[in-house]
Amino acid sequence: MRLSSFFMPTMKETPAEAQIVSHRFMLRAGMVRQSSAGIYSWLPLGFRVLKKIEQIVREEQDAAGCQELLMPTIQPAEIWRESGRYDDYGQEMLRISDRHDRDMLYGPTNEEQITQIFRDNAKSYRDLPKLLYHIQWKFRDEIRPRFGVMRGREFLMKDSYSFDLDYAAARRSYNKMFVAYLRTFSRMGLKAIPMQADTGPIGGDLSHEFIILAETGESEIACDKAFLDMDWLGEETDYESDLQPTVDSFTAKYAATDEKRDADQEKALGDRLAVARGIEVGHIFYFGTKYSKAMNAVVTGPEGEEIPLEMGSYGIGVSRLVAGIIEASHDENGIIWPESVAPFKVGLINLKSGDEACDKACDGLYGDLLKAGVEVLYDDRSGRAGVKFADMDLIGLPWQLVVGPRGLKDGIVELKNRATGERQELSPEAAMAKLTA
């Protein structure tokens, strides 16, 4: 993409309304614009990141045997009355009347909708186990939306639902999602620590929040330092194998959100205790027959008996992750994208657009990179070098390839690594080789 025609309205000033670093950089880099409180339009640069994150989430869900479908945003109130949550949900639910005065709502989550679908279309224990997910916009009418897409009203979420015949099977589904989440966040360059979360009246220990570490995170957490050095992704996962030992290797270690910290355990950890800040990006939860009993979602068992479905739900905040990754990876000049979610891999900077040698060299590199399948944003604008460097640092592409008249005379271009700041002078051919390796 040529920057001269790309719709990327960057800003030099820091917008006054933006209180956290991700919100500031997303506005300044032209990634998003507010439509109304807590509701955002994703401009092309931000959209590209959103899609990459969505795709990683999708691939890891698919790998875990989860099947993708898509439920609508607008749901009928009846199914929420069946579950008993219509009145409970309070003002965060965006309630809507259609032209025939039917009670509708913009889904804040989909337990009821998926339970209805499954109830109406799966009848036998032979239809189990099943893991289903969708990636769809949700709406929660927060009283005070803030922090940009970190705490928006309209937000993109991946939510999965498991259907099983009994607790042991439900636990296997839970473990699949547990491991899939570790892999998902790891692919985005994040350390996401699973932390025991409340299960409320459901009881048991099958509820975990996944919290990524970020110096500017929203809340304080404490954990065993061992988490910081663990290999999050590891080998390819065989989801048909017993995942309990893997899950145990994580849950056995101490990790607690602020309200759950335990002085005794922390004392025992001694030097191995890390206190850090974090951001919740995922939550998995086993809730047994809560919805299936309320909504009469049963299957026929091997002996013809009716068995209520054992269920769990598993969420990832896809749009929130865009901000979360920025909180975890930035410096004072801007964003530092991990390569897996970067909107482009390379920023090609023409230091002197209009100069024949510079244009020729840049056009050639641009064409070659495209041909090699490398996503490249080519700053072909006229204008000062300082502006180009600042914009490129701000939007945080992993590599900057800088072409100027002086270097070209010696057959040299400069390759800068955004994360380390390391600069290398090398021939255009060597730079190409490095970027297409």
Added chain:
Amino acid sequence: MRLSSFFMPTMKETPAEAQIVSHRFMLRAGMVRQSSAGIYSWLPLGFRVLKKIEQIVREEQDAAGCQELLMPTIQPAEIWRESGRYDDYGQEMLRISDRHDRDMLYGPTNEEQITQIFRDNAKSYRDLPKLLYHIQWKFRDEIRPRFGVMRGREFLMKDSYSFDLDYAAARRSYNKMFVAYLRTFSRMGLKAIPMQADTGPIGGDLSHEFIILAETGESEIACDKAFLDMDWLGEETDYESDLQPTVDSFTAKYAATDEKRDADQEKALGDRLAVARGIEVGHIFYFGTKYSKAMNAVVTGPEGEEIPLEMGSYGIGVSRLVAGIIEASHDENGIIWPESVAPFKVGLINLKSGDEACDKACDGLYGDLLKAGVEVLYDDRSGRAGVKFADMDLIGLPWQLVVGPRGLKDGIVELKNRATGERQELSPEAAMAKLTA
């Protein structure tokens, strides 16, 4: 995907509520389920088709130089008051009050939202021309939703918007979308005929509906038979070249919707007149400064003067196309998917699951097809052959690979082409070669 674990609830009976063939087959094949009137959940089989159509639309928009972004579903009423459409739109607009009693709405279209974004972020004639699009769910509160996803309330639409400095440039943008639409529909195996549409108070001739031919289409159209034989896709398009001759080669030919038919022209055509039925799947429209003037969306010209933006909008009904393609391509047994949008390319039928030889041959073919990157749905269920044949015809995958005990004894499998009904007996190796060619 193994059918034994795929969530694809087929139905043998024709659902009473489904009046048109696409709706019947989509329900019977387990592609969609109704959530409430005119609102559907897309089950995994339907979702795969929806995504393929979306991806073709996306690729052709990108190729035409259109940049993707994403606007939210919920819009503030204010921008619609600016344009004057808030009161005009009537009851089809789903109006919403949030918890602070602010007037919001579920976007039925996005002219106002994109005009606001562009107005606030593009200031100079140097920011032009620009083509922007998004693929997002829309809502129109139809008084009597029917025909399944053909006329739903919540539907997926691709809408593009062009921003130009003057009429000549706007016409170039219009032509790009005109050609992109021809290419898009052609890739889906459709003949989409552009037909002059009303421009109302805007005037001029820059408004076309794209109507695909389908025997069971919603309306009657008449056109020059030449359309039926034209090469819709042709060579790769150079969108920087002058596209007017290509556009003219289509618009010069007679084609009219029912209300626009012209007896004199039809008489002149004589034998070359075709009368057929069709379904509208796209609409492109140049509307000049209608929104930019109302919303004060201007750029600064080369002389410092303020110039209101020349705009156009360009829609494709993505979810509607799923039904449209079925209307255009089916027989009495079910859907006949064009390969480009098929949920899977191959249906592998094991005629005798549990039989050692059949299982071994099928598992081998399944693995080989997956390894070759061929999308395959493997019917590994126990059950009668008749049910398997009927289900496979119903869901309409382009190829059926049938493996039975008798054929295997002679080293033979059967390959059936769903569209032509042609069957071939051949060795498993030859079948693989054909399917991976």
